[in-house]
Amino acid sequence: MDSVVLIYKGIYILAIFGISLLIATYSTYFERKIAAFIQDRVGPNRAGPMGLLQPLADAGKLFFKEEFIPAKANKVLFILGPGIAMLVAAMSSAVIPFGDTLILGETTFDLIAIDVNIGVLYIFGVVSLGVYGLMIGGWASNNKFSLLGAIRAASQNISYELAMGLSLIAVLMLSGSLSLKVIAEQQAGFNWNIWYQPLGFLIFLICAFAETNRTPFDLPESEAELIGGYHTEYSSMKLGMYLFAEYINIFVVSAVMATLYFGAYNFPFMDNLRNAFDDPVLGNNVVTILGVGVMFAKIFAFIFFFMWVRWTLPRFRYDQLMKLGWNILIPLAILNILLTGGGILLYDYFTKG
Amino acid sequence: MEPLSNRKKNVAQKEMTLSERMYLPAIAQGLGITIKHFFKKKATINYPEETRSRSEIWRGLHVLKRDENGAERCTACGLCAVACPAEAITMTAGERKKGEEHLYREEKYAVTYEINMLRCIFCGLCEEACPKAAIFLQDDKLAPARYERDEFIYGKDRLVEPLKTTETK
Numbered sequence: 151m152d153s154v155v156l157i158y159k160g161i162y163i164l165a166i167f168g169i170s171l172l173i174a175t176y177s178t179y180f181e182r183k184i185a186a187f188i189q190d191r192v193g194p195n196r197a198g199p200m201g202l203l204q205p206l207a208d209a210g211k212l213f214f215k216e217e218f219i220p221a222k223a224n225k226v227l228f229i230l231g232p233g234i235a236m237l238v239a240a241m242s243s244a245v246i247p248f249g250d251t252l253i254l255g256e257t258t259f260d261l262i263a264i265d266v267n268i269g270v271l272y273i274f275g276v277v278s279l280g281v282y283g284l285m286i287g288g289w290a291s292n293n294k295f296s297l298l299g300a301i302r303a304a305s306q307n308i309s310y311e312l313a314m315g316l317s318l319i320a321v322l323m324l325s326g327s328l329s330l331k332v333i334a335e336q337q338a339g340f341n342w343n344i345w346y347q348p349l350g351f352l353i354f355l356i357c358a359f360a361e362t363n364r365t366p367f368d369l370p371e372s373e374a375e376l377i378g379g380y381h382t383e384y385s386s387m388k389l390g391m392y393l394f395a396e397y398i399n400i401f402v403v404s405a406v407m408a409t410l411y412f413g414a415y416n417f418p419f420m421d422n423l424r425n426a427f428d429d430p431v432l433g434n435n436v437v438t439i440l441g442v443g444v445m446f447a448k449i450f451a452f453i454f455f456f457m458w459v460r461w462t463l464p465r466f467r468y469d470q471l472m473k474l475g476w477n478i479l480i481p482l483a484i485l486n487i488l489l490t491g492g493g494i495l496l497y498d499y500f501t502k503g
Numbered sequence: 504m505e506p507l508s509n510r511k512k513n514v515a516q517k518e519m520t521l522s523e524r525m526y527l528p529a530i531a532q533g534l535g536i537t538i539k540h541f542f543k544k545k546a547t548i549n550y551p552e553e554t555r556s557r558s559e560i561w562r563g564l565h566v567l568k569r570d571e572n573g574a575e576r577c578t579a580c581g582l583c584a585v586a587c588p589a590e591a592i593t594m595t596a597g598e599r600k601k602g603e604e605h606l607y608r609e610e611k612y613a614v615t616y617e618i619n620m621l622r623c624i625f626c627g628l629c630e631e632a633c634p635k636a637a638i639f640l641q642d643d644k645l646a647p648a649r650y651e652r653d654e655f656i657y658g659k660d661r662l663v664e665p666l667k668t669t670e671t672k
Contacts, residue, residue, distance in 0.1 A: 188537045192547045462537040463530065 154257060163244065163263045170243050173453075174397035175205045181397075181457050188461045212390040220383050224290040231287025232384065232391035235280060239398035242276040245269035246405045247331045249415045249442040253431045261415075261442065262331055269330035270318060273406055274311070277361060280399060281307040284363075284370060287392070288380030299379025302468070303370035306360055309475040310367075314357035316483035317350045320490040321410055330406075334414035339421060342413035346493075349486045351411045353479055358403045360475070363396060365460040372465055404452030405445075412448050415441030562627045562640040565618055567663040570608050575663060576637035579613035586632035591622035609635075616662060620646040620655040 179194065179201065186193030194201035219228055246269075249261030266272055281304055288300020321343055325333045337343055344351050360367040371379035378384075381392045408414060420437050427433030466474070522528050548555055557563075568576050579596035597614035599607045606612075623646075629638050649655060 184541070187541045187545075190540055190543055190546050192545050192549070195549070458534060458537065458541075462533045 158259055159263065162259075162261070166243055166248070166263055167240060170240060170398055170401055171394075173401045173449075174394050175209070177397040177400065177453060178208065178393070179205050180453070181460075184454070184457045185461050188458070209387075209390065212387050215386040217388070218383070218385040220292055222292045223383065224292070227286050227290035228383075229388070231283050231290060232388045232395070233283075234286060235283025235395035236391045236398075238276055238280045238283060239395040239402065242273055242280075242402045243398075243405065245272050245330055246402070246409055247334045247414055248405075248445050250438045251434065252438050253434055260331070261438065265329065265331050267327070267329045270322065270328045270333075270410075273330075273402075274315065274318075277399070277402070278307065278311055280395070283392075283395065284380045287384065291380075291383035293383050295376045295378070296380050296382045299370045299372075299376045299382070302376075303363065303380055306363075306367065306369060306471060306475075309472060310357045310360035310479070313353055313475060313479035313483050314361065316480060317353035317357065317486060318410070320347055320350045320483075320486050323487070323490050323494060330409050330414075334409055334416070337413035337416050339416060340413070340418040342411065342416070344411045344413075347411060347486070347490070349482065349489070351407075353483050353486065354407065354411070356474075356479060358407060359456070359459065360471075362399045362403055362456075364400065364456055366463040366466050367471060368460075368465060369468060369471060400453055400456050401449065404449045404456070407452055408445060408448035414448075415445040417441065417444045557642060559642060561642040562625045562630075564620075564641050564644040564646050565623075565629070565657070565662055566639050566641050566644075567616065567659065568637050568639060569664050569666070572605065572608075573666050574604070574606055574608040575612060576608050576635045577613045577616065578609040578611045578635055578637075579616070580611075580634065582632040582634060583629035583638055586628040587623075588626060588628060589622045589624045591619045591624075592629060593617050613659070616659050618657050618662065620657055621652065 182204070183193040183201075194204040197203040197207045219225060244263040245266055247260075247262040247265075252259045252261060284303040285300045288296040288298075288303070291297075321333070322328060324343065324346055325336055327333060327336075333343075359365075363370050369379075370376075371381065373379075376382070381389055384392060415438070417440070420441070423440070424430075424433040424437045427436065570576050579594050581594065581596075584590075584592040584594060594613045594616045596611055599610050599612055625640065627640050630640055646655070646657075
């Protein structure tokens with residue numbers, strides 16, 4: 151029995167890892183396609199049908215490029231930087247529930263890699279480790295622009311993590327649990343957190359853009375000011391790893407937003423659908439499989455939104471970025487906590503007497 | 504003094520309203536504009552597969568025509584070379600021998616005929632100058648890019664219209 155679970159978990163983790171890599175790979179393709187479409191172009195269309203092999207061609211190109219390490223760079227850290235960025239990005243999808251339970255024969259399979267009861271904390275811890283990859287890489291390059299980019303990345307991530315955490319506290323007050331699985335289960339049907347936390351979601355969304363270094367918060371890699379930011383000196387697949395890590399981060403953040411605010415794998419009328427089947431096991435499995443599809447649809451919608459915003463908005467100035475983070479988002483997040491607390495008190499007063 | 508034109512505008516730095524300071528309505532507006540472009544018809548022409556349509560009087564690569572019997576029309580009179588404002592055309596004339604009547608229409612013909620495509624401005628004055636209707640600028644062919652300069656000097660091998668071999672029926 152235990153070995154079955156162990157093997158299942160191993161396969162599931164590998165599958166999630168593969169899926170996140172695949173989505174990150176094709177994010178590069180869709181980023182270019184969406185950029186092109188928004189600018190009235192057609193985008194990459196030469197490699198394979200509709201350019202679908204473009205990511206493979208890009209990766210192949212990156213592998214064959216010269217692996218350049220600057221003469222005065224700290225070699226160990228220079229190589230470690232993209233490694234950390236990649237590792238941390240790939241780790242964070244472990245606690246996200248991509249679906250409910252599948253029942254096969256006697257065994258019940260949870261569609262979550264690790265169901266830790268501190269899932270939200272885990273994600274936060276791991277995602278904030280991601281900035282070490284950028285910082286180490288930027289510092290080890292021994293280049294002023296890289297260092298500036300790394301400093302910007304560090305200060306920006308720290309500033310926006312505060313507002314992000316505070317906006318999350320309101321969600322945790324509603325759920326009473328740090329486990330992402332419990333939070334997902336509480337949003338069954340159409341009872342999504344977004345209806346209770348619109349302001350919190352907005353703050354979380356803005357912070358998510360800042361955390362993943364996406365436009366309009368892509369100051370760490372602003373090519374106009376800093377050449378390339380922290381990855382100025384990087385070439386070949388080490389540069390590819392940085393870019394890849396960014397796309398995995400987008401995937402993870404989209405999954406977290408879908409889980410926390412948009413009901414994860416839940417969709418309206420799922421209970422009616424489940425009861426429509428005579429066999430409860432079959433009904434459960436059908437709803438679960440549909441739920442996985444719904445979850446990924448939500449994630450893709452968020453990824454699309456990330457790209458849509460990138461090709462719409464210009465970049466913030468650094469002082470504007472700091473002002474937005476510290477003077478506006480953090481007070482708003484605290485206000486959101488107060489409002490949520492008041493709402494919970496009122497609800498309890500009227501329902502429990 | 505009151506200005507004569509009515510173009511004068513009073514500018515004032517007005518305080519932004521709350522909705523303007525939130526930026527979110529403006530951002531939503533911007534997102535609306537970009538998504539509209541997302542679904543718009545694309546301006547791209549997929550070049551090697553599709554080509555931009557050319558005008559009917561497009562002046563492209565030159566051709567030296569043959570007459571209905573397959574003989575070259577050019578008599579090497581040199582009027583095209585004189586007309587050419589870029590001095591791109593050179594030729595040497597030769598006399599037709601006996602038994603070459605099926606090759607050359609007139610008694611004099613061009614032994615060599617060269618157009619330097621780097622000099623040519625594709626004005627079409629050679630076409631207008633030609634009294635024998637021998638040189639034309641095609642509307643469907645271009646002088647393609649090449650690596651070497653001397654490859655741009657087109658001789659008779661590349662200029663003369665190929666013989667129609669399928670006509671003997």
